[in-house]
Amino acid sequence: MVKLTIDDKVVEAEEGLTILDAANQAGIHIPTLCSHESLSPIGSCRVCTVEIITDGTSNLATACNYAVEEGLRVRTNSEKVVQARRLAVELLLAQRPHSDRIRELANKLDIEKPSFTLKQKECILCELCVRACHEIVGVDAITFIAQGINRGIDEPSIEISPIKCIGCDSCAYVCPTEAITVEDVGDTRIINTPGGKMEFKLKKCKTCGNYWAPEKQLDYIVEKWHLEPEIFDSCPDCRD
Numbered sequence: 001m002v003k004l005t006i007d008d009k010v011v012e013a014e015e016g017l018t019i020l021d022a023a024n025q026a027g028i029h030i031p032t033l034c035s036h037e038s039l040s041p042i043g044s045c046r047v048c049t050v051e052i053i054t055d056g057t058s059n060l061a062t063a064c065n066y067a068v069e070e071g072l073r074v075r076t077n078s079e080k081v082v083q084a085r086r087l088a089v090e091l092l093l094a095q096r097p098h099s100d101r102i103r104e105l106a107n108k109l110d111i112e113k114p115s116f117t118l119k120q121k122e123c124i125l126c127e128l129c130v131r132a133c134h135e136i137v138g139v140d141a142i143t144f145i146a147q148g149i150n151r152g153i154d155e156p157s158i159e160i161s162p163i164k165c166i167g168c169d170s171c172a173y174v175c176p177t178e179a180i181t182v183e184d185v186g187d188t189r190i191i192n193t194p195g196g197k198m199e200f201k202l203k204k205c206k207t208c209g210n211y212w213a214p215e216k217q218l219d220y221i222v223e224k225w226h227l228e229p230e231i232f233d234s235c236p237d238c239r240d
């Protein structure tokens with residue numbers, strides 16, 4: 001265990017935890033956007049910025065991917081932190097002004113609108129979808145495309161392989177800006193992405209007749225876990 005101070009509160013945390021984890025355990029709220037408890041952090045949005053004081057020097061860092069250290073002093077709400085966090089949220093808001101998640105973060109910081117203008121885009125490059133597809137689903141269907149000098153700002157920043165994608169909708173579930181959305185229409189699942197849309201045939205439950213999951217996703221699960229294909233003949237509601 002290591003002992004650190006967060007906002008004048010002495011906190012004990014297990015080695016390997018992040019400042020965000022330690023703050024959460026101590027009931028101290030740090031706002032986040034690109035972090036998810038089930039995914040490895042990459043520190044891209046900077047919403048979780050905190051001030052770290054070591055050996056008399058103060059630096060800004062992202063709490064979601066900064067490991068706790070013995071004797072660390074952390075401020076989550078200093079003037080320096082609030083200024084940096086406001087800038088991070090203004091940048092996000094300028095790019096995606098209609099996202100509920102971003103608007104909620106802005107409201108908490110009393111930001112009505114950003115003080116500058118940026119080209120609006122659907123994807124804020126948080127990579128949550130890429131991490132979910134890789135770390136949880138294990139399919140690696142989503143690739144993050146770096147914004148090189150030859151790429152236009154309107155071009156999508158993620159690419160989903162229609163061959164690898166199984167239509168599970170994990171990416172839409174974690175996307176904080178609705179850049180990826182999913183809808184089931186009749187026997188078809190439609191996944192809308194910044195680069196276009198993909199369609200997946202849904203399996204019909206032989207008991208109730210409802211369409212309930214993409215056939216490709218079920219085939220993937222059957223193969224991965226060596227299950228009998230008949231296990232998915234009925235939907236979860238009709239299985240005991």
Ligand code: SF4
Nearest residue numbers: 123124126127129175
């Ligand atoms: S599509 Fe959504 S989840 Fe994926 S990188 Fe863009 S904003 Fe993040």
Ligand code: FES
Nearest residue numbers: 043045046048064
């Ligand atoms: S939540 Fe930490 S950088 Fe995004």
